[in-house]
Amino acid sequence: MLEAKNLKVKRNLTALIDFSRIINSSIDLDFILNNVLLTCLGKFLATRGLIALKEKNKIVLKSSKGITTELLQEFPELEATRDCIDDPKLNSFMHIANLKVVEKISSSDDCIGLVCLGEKLNKSEYTEDDVEFLGTILNISATAVQNSMVINELRNVNRQLDSRVQRLSSLFELSKEFGSFAESYRVVKLLVFSILGQFLVQKYAIILFENDVPDILDSKFDNEKLLQLIKRYELHKTPDSIKKDFLKVNHNELLELGVELIVPMQLQNKTRGIILLGSRAGNRDFFNSDIEYIYSVGNLAIISLENNRLFLEALEKQKMEEDLLIARDIQRNLLPQTLPEYDKYDIAALNVSSKQVGGDYYDVIPIVDEKFYIAIADVSGKGVPASLMMANIQAFLQVICQQGMKIDEATAMINDLVTGNTSEGRFITFFWGYINNKTNTLTYVNAGHNPPYILRGDKVIKLTKGGIILGVVKTFTPYIFEEVELKKDDVILLYTDGVSEALNLEFQEYSEERLERIAKSLVKNSAGEILNGIKEDVQIFTQGNTQSDDITMIVIKVR
Amino acid sequence: MAEFSTSVRENGDISIINLKGFLDAHTAPTLESNFTQLINDSKFKIVVNFENLAYISSAGLGVFMAYIESIRDNKGDIKLTNMSDKVFNIFDLLGFPLLYEIYKNEEEAIKKFSGS
Numbered sequence: 001m002l003e004a005k006n007l008k009v010k011r012n013l014t015a016l017i018d019f020s021r022i023i024n025s026s027i028d029l030d031f032i033l034n035n036v037l038l039t040c041l042g043k044f045l046a047t048r049g050l051i052a053l054k055e056k057n058k059i060v061l062k063s064s065k066g067i068t069t070e071l072l073q074e075f076p077e078l079e080a081t082r083d084c085i086d087d088p089k090l091n092s093f094m095h096i097a098n099l100k101v102v103e104k105i106s107s108s109d110d111c112i113g114l115v116c117l118g119e120k121l122n123k124s125e126y127t128e129d130d131v132e133f134l135g136t137i138l139n140i141s142a143t144a145v146q147n148s149m150v151i152n153e154l155r156n157v158n159r160q161l162d163s164r165v166q167r168l169s170s171l172f173e174l175s176k177e178f179g180s181f182a183e184s185y186r187v188v189k190l191l192v193f194s195i196l197g198q199f200l201v202q203k204y205a206i207i208l209f210e211n212d213v214p215d216i217l218d219s220k221f222d223n224e225k226l227l228q229l230i231k232r233y234e235l236h237k238t239p240d241s242i243k244k245d246f247l248k249v250n251h252n253e254l255l256e257l258g259v260e261l262i263v264p265m266q267l268q269n270k271t272r273g274i275i276l277l278g279s280r281a282g283n284r285d286f287f288n289s290d291i292e293y294i295y296s297v298g299n300l301a302i303i304s305l306e307n308n309r310l311f312l313e314a315l316e317k318q319k320m321e322e323d324l325l326i327a328r329d330i331q332r333n334l335l336p337q338t339l340p341e342y343d344k345y346d347i348a349a350l351n352v353s354s355k356q357v358g359g360d361y362y363d364v365i366p367i368v369d370e371k372f373y374i375a376i377a378d379v380s381g382k383g384v385p386a387s388l389m390m391a392n393i394q395a396f397l398q399v400i401c402q403q404g405m406k407i408d409e410a411t412a413m414i415n416d417l418v419t420g421n422t423s424e425g426r427f428i429t430f431f432w433g434y435i436n437n438k439t440n441t442l443t444y445v446n447a448g449h450n451p452p453y454i455l456r457g458d459k460v461i462k463l464t465k466g467g468i469i470l471g472v473v474k475t476f477t478p479y480i481f482e483e484v485e486l487k488k489d490d491v492i493l494l495y496t497d498g499v500s501e502a503l504n505l506e507f508q509e510y511s512e513e514r515l516e517r518i519a520k521s522l523v524k525n526s527a528g529e530i531l532n533g534i535k536e537d538v539q540i541f542t543q544g545n546t547q548s549d550d551i552t553m554i555v556i557k558v559r
Numbered sequence: 560m561a562e563f564s565t566s567v568r569e570n571g572d573i574s575i576i577n578l579k580g581f582l583d584a585h586t587a588p589t590l591e592s593n594f595t596q597l598i599n600d601s602k603f604k605i606v607v608n609f610e611n612l613a614y615i616s617s618a619g620l621g622v623f624m625a626y627i628e629s630i631r632d633n634k635g636d637i638k639l640t641n642m643s644d645k646v647f648n649i650f651d652l653l654g655f656p657l658l659y660e661i662y663k664n665e666e667e668a669i670k671k672f673s674g675s
Contacts, residue, residue: 166652169616176584177618192625193619193624195621196625197618197623198617198621199653200653200657202624202628282657284654
């Protein structure tokens with residue numbers, strides 16, 4: 001009898017030592033818990049059991065055998081106190097789960113977990129000895145469990161640290177790359193790649209706002225719908241990121257499209273673009289730290305995109321300036337380099353082109369000894385297009401003046417030519433005429449140009465006869481010409497609106513009245529002196545302001 | 560500047576991309592062009608061998624995400640093999656094993672393609 005009991009104790013001891021060796025040889029928590037549970041079930045011939053461990057001051061279920069998942073879900077929330085196994089919630093759970101005995105796992109008086117076991121296969125109750133033996137098993141297990149828990153915790157911390165280091169190095173790398181890119185499509189690509197890789201996302205869109213108007217740089221959503229919704233929900237005003245919960249309640253259509261997160265890209269506190277992301281693999285949520293990361297990457301990218309835009313803008317501006325130089329060159333070459341000289345007529349002309357280069361044109365074309373043409377025109381618009389139209393007009397004039405056509409018919413023909421050759425909305429105000437040396441007359445047609453003056457002493461004659469401006473419609477009402485007899489000391493003054501509409505700093509126009517007044521006061525001088533006098537007066541008037549339009553004048557004084 | 564290069568081999572209807580060096584934001588376009596080329600050629604069974612890859616950044620990982628959808632839509636896949644512990648750790652950190660099959664060596668990946 002005693003021998004039999006001794007044998008039993010010996011067997012128990014051997015088993016305990018074996019058990020101790022096995023669980024202490026591992027740091028794998030799952031392996032240890034599995035072993036503890038199986039040992040308990042085997043020792044007491046129980047068919048069910050569970051182990052729960054302390055985690056952040058709660059007792060959390062870790063391992064179980066023979067209990068259905070539905071039942072396991074009922075496992076209560078327990079505080080990790082020293083007498084955790086006396087909790088009534090645990091008792092009632094044990095009752096419904098048909099668990100008969102519970103014992104805690106302690107480490108230096110601290111409860112680090114508990115074990116529950118079900119009824120024995122032979123239906124017998126747990127004896128005092130059984131409970132004591134269970135206590136012994138758990139005491140042996142405690143150190144191994146504690147150690148592997150610490151190691152697990154360390155592993156987690158390490159992983160979090162790894163993850164943070166990884167994100168930081170990504171950010172660092174991206175900031176370097178974004179800084180060196182010139183092309184925005186590569187910036188967008190990189191932005192996309194780094195976010196997709198970091199968060200395992202497959203659907204995305206990158207939107208830029210140009211004056212609050214959305215522009216899709218890259219997208220895997222339905223673009224048409226996306227644009228519609230972005231406009232409807234005024235996402236350019238989004239100051240903060242928008243998460244799934246908010247989308248569900250407020251912008252459900254975006255959620256239906258597959259959008260689960262919207263993060264603004266901001267520059268100087270203004271939202272300049274947005275990043276839209278679809279779901280993460282494995283149905284994971286975007287956490288705040290994730291959103292912060294996306295926000296950082298997005299802001300790095302937007303700086304790069306903005307620099308890019310400014311660079312292109314500067315290029316464009318430079319190109320425009322080159323254009324203007326070309327326009328100025330064309331214009332300069334079209335204007336007469338020298339003016340013909342006549343005994344009876346003193347001719348002077350002036351063209352001061354503005355920074356923008358307008359479309360002013362004038363010409364003096366000698367035909368035969370007794371006749372020469374004068375022309376002045378203002379082409380609408382500025383820059384190269386206006387200059388090219390000027391070139392057209394000049395070519396027409398050079399040809400037509402040689403043909404000996406009647407001036408009214410010739411004007412109709414020029415109008416038809418110009419109308420047929422201009423893009424919509426362009427027009428030319430045009431005045432031309434010829435002076436006959438022998439008869440001392442001026443024959444002119446005015447096609448919508450500021451009426452030139454003939455200053456005769458105190459009198460002013462305005463040359464208004466003609467017709468519609470060139471280039472609007474083909475001629476249907478014939479142009480009218482007029483022949484004016486010239487007298488000695490008459491001054492003919494032709495000008496463009498760059499003179500009469502020159503602005504001073506108060507945005508007042510120089511005006512035709514002032515032009516008339518100054519011209520009258522200068523009438524006794526030579527053509528060149530009159531021209532300079534007017535020019536100086538305009539300069540005095542506009543002092544401090546930049547010249548916004550070309551200034552062109554022709555003065556002819558009859559000797 | 561970190562070096563990166565790729566080479567593509569054929570094994571039956573399976574294309575094997577070997578990566579070498581540092582796959583980061585700067586070098587990602589190289590791998591990108593490999594994928595677009597294979598997709599253009601309708602070669603959707605792809606094995607990527609990481610044996611000689613020293614480093615991969617999230618932008619490098621993004622390249623895999625950007626093309627996986629269209630490849631799987633065409634009944635293909637990208638399978639990953641021969642990762643060093645360091646490279647695997649980054650894939651693991653970001654949760655890639657959820658989405659991609661990762662094998663010890665090329666043979667296993669190729670076998671998996673022929674099996675399916």
